Each structure stands twice: as structure tokens, then as C-alpha cells.
């Protein structure tokens with residue numbers, strides 16, 4: 001039985017998607033930074049050749065229908081275009097730690113994860129490698145018969161997001177900010193809200209169903225994540241209102257409200273970020289989620 005979109009696509013469709021994604025990378029237009037920089041000097045840290053990965057790991061910390069009991073098969077790509085100052089994975093996203101794999105080696109590593117009985121393959125922040133990733137999986141797609149997850153910042157080049165909508169079964173999609181002054185200050189993306197809104201519209205349009213199997217494992221769906229930042233309660237409340245609007249318009253999603261912020265990396269130098277989230281503030285945001293009856297998970301503090 002075909003359990004992911006990749007195995008449903010025809011060869012010509014796949015060929016077209018791979019070549020579009022590779023071209024976006026070649027041109028340096030694969031994310032909203034649109035660096036157009038020569039290979040090897042890309043601000044996101046993408047290497048000249050190959051796919052750079054920090055780790056292929058079984059991960060049990062995702063939402064329950066994603067991690068299940070055997071864990072998600074996470075692929076943590078090296079480098080990132082958003083480079084949030086408070087990134088908790090900063091050795092990977094800012095310092096580009098990792099090892100470069102060619103296409104054959106990459107797909108072998110994925111097959112090894114599958115052998116360990118992970119429930120899915122979970123790509124973490126991989127816009128800069130998307131073309132090469134789909135190209136690698138294409139060659140072994142019958143063996144990769146698990147849901148493919150895209151775990152992302154929520155801020156993408158629209159053409160790249162179209163490709164993702166055709167190839168990924170599950171989205172773990174961030175809504176970080178409702179205010180571009182914050183995205184400019186804390187992340188490397190000036191117009192986060194415009195890109196994020198457009199991607200939300202595209203998710204709505206794609207009408208992705210929520211499908212779990214009999215054992216409660218997610219096969220298809222959208223999980224929207226919001227990490228609450230300390231002392232930015234207005235931003236978080238605006239995010240919840242925005243999500244309520246999308247819910248009313250028919251976007252089928254579950255919300256994962258996250259309290260796991262801790263000051264890391266460059267956030268240690270920024271007074272307002274160099275603290276934890278206050279419980280009274282977090283409660284207010286969690287109450288807004290309850291008030292709007294948005295389904296999902298609220299992490300405890």
C-alpha cells in the first residue's frame with residue numbers, strides 16, 4: 001500500500017518537482033532571504049555539493065501522534081536561513097555542524113532509520129537541500145514507504161512551498177511572529193509575517209486532511225507550533241487570534257503551544273530574552289487557546 005505522497009507521484013511529476021527545487025537552490029532563491037550568493041558562500045551554510053546533516057536520529061520529543069512509541073526518524077540538516085538568535089539548536093543552525101553526504105549515502109542513512117522502525121521521516125529545516133533530498137528519495141522511494149514530515153520555520157519561498165505541499169504528508173509548521181519588527185530583530189528574516197501568512201493561505205487552500213491510523217499515529221495533517229517567548233505576550237496573543245481566524249476559515253490543524261524556551265546562544269546577550277517564560281504570562285496565552293477552542297497540545301511549564 002502506498003503510504004506517502006512521494007509514492008503516488010508519477011515519474012514526470014517528480015522529475016519536474018526535483019528540477020524546480022534544484023533550480024531555486026542554484027539561483028539562491030530557495031528561501032525568503034533570496035541570497036543569490038555563489039555556492040559555498042551561502043548565508044544559510046549550504047555547502048557547494050551534497051547534503052549536510054548534523055544527525056539522523058530517533059526522536060521521541062515530537063507531538064504524541066508523531067513520535068508514537070518508536071519515535072520519529074529525524075533528520076537535522078546543518079545550517080538554516082532563519083538563524084533565530086534564541087535557537088536552541090544553534091550548534092547546528094548557526095555553526096553549521098554536520099557531515100556532507102552524497103545522494104546514495106543520504107538515502108542509505110534514511111533506510112537505516114526505517115530499519116529501526118521509526119514511524120515517519122521528519123526533515124528539520126531543510127529548504128536549502130530540498131531538491132537534493134527529493135532527488136535522493138526518488139531513487140529509493142518504494143523503500144521509503146512512511147509519512148514524510150516537513151518541520152519548518154513557517155516562512156518559505158512560495159514556489160518552494162508549492163513543491164513541499166506536493167511531496168510532504170505532514171507539516172510541523174511554525175508561526176513564530178505576528179510582527180516583523182520581532183522577526184527582523186530576532187531572526188534573519190525581514191518580512192516573516194508576509195511569507196508566513198502566504199504559506200498559511202496555501203495550507204488552507206491545499207485542504208490537508210487530518211488522518212491518524214487505528215493506533216493513533218499521524219499519517220497526514222498539519223500541526224502548527226508556537227514557541228512562547230518571554231515578555232512577548234502580545235505577539236503570542238496575536239498569533240493565537242490569527243490561528244483562530246484560520247480555524248474559522250476552515251484550516252484543519254492542531255496547535256502545539258510550546259513553553260520550552262530557555263535562553264540560549266545570542267539570546268543570553270539580550271536582556272528581554274535572557275530569562276524564562278513567566279508562568280502568569282504563559283497561562284494567559286494557554287487560556288486564549290482554550291477560549292478559542294483550538295485543539296492540540298499545550299506544553300506544561
Ligand code: SF4
Nearest residue numbers: 028030031035044128
Ligand atoms: S536557503 Fe540558503 S541558499 Fe537558499 S536563498 Fe536562503 S540563504 Fe540562499
